[in-house]
Amino acid sequence: MADTQFRQHAATTGIMVVTRSLAPVVGWWTCVILILLSQINVACSSSHLTPSVIAATDRMFLESLALQGMQLSFDNTTAATKDWGKLRHLEPAAVVYPRGVEDIATIVQAVARSESDLTIAARGLGHSTNGQAQAHNGVVIQMTAMRGIRVMPLGDGASKGAPFVEAMGGDLWVDVLKASLEFGLAPKSWTDYLHLTIGGTLSNAGVSGQSFRHGPEISNVLQLEVVTGKGETVDCSPTQHPELFFATLGGLGQFGIITKARIALEKAPQRVRWVRALYTDFAAFRRDQEFLISAISPFDYVEGFVVANNANPINGWSSVPFEASDISEAMIPGHAGPILYCLEVTKAYSAADLHTIDEVVESMLAPLNFHRELLFKTDTSYFKFLDRLHETEVQLSSRGLWDQIPHPWLNLFVPASSIERFDMLVLKKIMTQDFSGPLLVYPLNKSKWDKRLSVAVPEGPDEIFYIVAFLRNKLPELDGGPTLSTMLEDNDNILRVCEPLRCKQYLPRHQDRIQWKRHFGSKWDLFVQNKQMFDPRAILSPGQNIFSRRRRLVQVDSV
Known part of the structure; x- marks a missing residue:
């Protein structure tokens, strides 16, 4: 519908419309949502929508996104309600299967800019134990759709010849091991169980019997590709965007979604x-x-x-x-x-x-x-x-x-x-x-x-x-x-x-902000600052129960 036609329709129906100056920012999907709200007599200025309206508007919003072949499921969400602990079962609004990092950036950016209450959780194979990878009425991104391992036995210029492996966030550690062993190499630090995703363990720490010598898995990462809570795709390392790099490693998914990681290798024993x-x-x-x-x-x-x-x-x-x-x-x-x-x-x-x-x-x-x-x-x-x-x-x-x-x-x-x-x-x-x-x-x-x-x-x-x-x-x-x-x-x-x-x-889960502040201790203030910097709307990893989704009211003009 052209802008003039849309406004004429709005005038005859008495609905509120987004100003022309704001339309490029919020997208025309907002206008469609406003039409729907007017037809079911929900005030546009309301700060809380009923559950049925939230589901309808969020579905329209998600379906409107320009995705590069990403699969989007609203009905087959049962797996995303469960995890290894079997203690919490939270139903998401949708589960998405990204085809590439562009899809993840698109959906994160759109949700971050929206007026909805949607949140986003990245899920690997669901080995969290207290619902940390769940998103109640939100979007679960199924990271196992993101696969691709590349071993560099001679390193490159940036790593000065030291060998490394690059793996996508949805790759499993056992597959990284198999690929690396083909070159007689292996990562230095592990977890006791290898059928876990790269992004999942690096968002926590990754600890096993080698950690006393090499540190946890997060101490052996050379570089990350991260989609922040703003929807920005950033390559980061100890020298390039170090604030994001160190915040993300062990950051419980609060600052960005790990889509790729470069991990140090050493000669593997037989x-x-x-x-x-x-x-x-x-x-x-x-x-x-x-x-x-x-x-x-x-x-x-x-x-x-x-x-x-x-x-x-x-x-x-x-x-x-x-x-x-x-x-x-x-x-x-x-x-x-x-x-x-x-x-x-x-x-x-x-x-x-x-x-x-x-x-x-x-x-x-x-x-x-x-x-x-x-x-x-x-x-x-x-x-x-x-x-x-x-x-x-x-x-x-x-x-x-x-x-x-x-x-x-x-x-x-x-x-x-x-x-x-x-x-x-x-x-x-x-x-x-x-x-x-x-x-x-x-x-x-x-x-x-x-x-x-x-x-x-x-x-x-x-x-x-x-x-x-x-x-x-x-x-x-x-x-x-x-x-x-x-x-x-x-x-x-x-x-x-x-x-x-x-x-x-x-692998913590606490009940309130006071407990989380005690948990992080001297790191808490920096943790909050990083949240404000990289995920200011607090849309990422709601299952951790650290921050609440921040809403933003969009200025509208009545006719």
């Missing part, structure tokens, strides 16, 4: 010697772990976990050896308490090192204080070790015990000076219950985490802090087993214990 050893004393377990992450020639991977002093294959000592028959109750020391601690380490080697690996590992184990009769070893390929959880995933999925059940997980960063008290108040108590799932406990070096990153780690003088991961699974109902509500109450009780211990949540 095989690993994989070792597990049991302790009955937490103090000895702690001393050895901290010794290993500070040693001159440490193992390549250092983790630890807690098991109950029973034969339960899920969380007892029978789950520790690589062959269950390698352990028996008679091997457990009589003085052992209700829980045991398992050190898990690896040493990488090549075929040329095969004749020396036994001697090397034995010398590295010699100073440690585990129970010598409770030492278990195996050898495997580097790829199989890194992808070790996939086999478990396949087995449990076939029994309906993987992504089909709730996972009330809780991940914490605990200062080293508080970890023994944490053991007394939490670990020794919770593991006496029916704890179904892994309970990880291992140390990290704070100096490997760049202070400019958004991610919050424990503040204070401690160089070492621990990640403690309560990875509980709500199994199908068992007689006497804990209910889901009981597990969630346990998490709340643990968090109350943590308050005076200066702990931080990893």
Whole structure:
């Protein structure tokens, strides 16, 4: 409809119209919405629309966007209402499958400029646990539609010959590993589970047993391509737009959507010697772990976990050896308490090192204080070790015990000076219950985490802090087993214990602004400033529950 014709129609119907000077800014879709509002007797000046009107107007708005082949679904949104935790189910208004970064920029820019209450969440494979990648009545961008991996074994001019891999935000880490290994290379730092998206882990941190040496995954990123909350596509690095680069890494998706990442590579080993050893004393377990992450020639991977002093294959000592028959109750020391601690380490080697690996590992184990009769070893390929959880995933999925059940997980960063008290108040108590799932406990070096990153780690003088991961699974109902509500109450009780211990949540979700301010501590003011700079309308990642969508009233003239 031409401008004059539109105004004539407006005059005869008595509706309000956008002024000619504003039309290029807000787009003619606004005019169409105003017509719809007038026809159903909704005042244009109203600050709140009824749910049915919001759905209708938002659908018209989204359908009007000029997209480059992007698929837009309003009906098939069930998957976007769920995540790994199975604790929250929020229905989006639409799910989009972008064909390229231009589509993401288009929809973000349009939503940021609109008068609607729409928000946007980027979703990978949905491995968040508390609805962080959901967008109630908003738009979920399905990032797995964005794939493409390029390995540069010789680097380029900017990286001065250092090898790297470029991957899209929707690529999986396991695919990055496969592509890199074709050149004898691999990223330096990992998560324990590789079937996660690049954008998802880099928006948090990405932590595993290599992090004590190389830092988290976000400490090994050379460059990012980010679509900000303004809809601007920006290439950023430590030297190019560094404010956006460091804000985005560990920024919980609050400042931009990661559409591409350049990740540092190193020479990949061929095989690993994989070792597990049991302790009955937490103090000895702690001393050895901290010794290993500070040693001159440490193992390549250092983790630890807690098991109950029973034969339960899920969380007892029978789950520790690589062959269950390698352990028996008679091997457990009589003085052992209700829980045991398992050190898990690896040493990488090549075929040329095969004749020396036994001697090397034995010398590295010699100073440690585990129970010598409770030492278990195996050898495997580097790829199989890194992808070790996939086999478990396949087995449990076939029994309906993987992504089909709730996972009330809780991940914490605990200062080293508080970890023994944490053991007394939490670990020794919770593991006496029916704890179904892994309970990880291992140390990290704070100096490997760049202070400019958004991610919050424990503040204070401690160089070492621990990640403690309560990875509980709500199994199908068992007689006497804990209910889901009981597990969630346990998490709340643990968090109350943590308050005076200066702990931080990893993969956090807090209830209000006060809790978020406490979480980020000295980084909070900068976090807010970055939000105002890169996502001033607060449209990104509403599921994190940090900021609320900011509305802007558009000036209109009545006829």
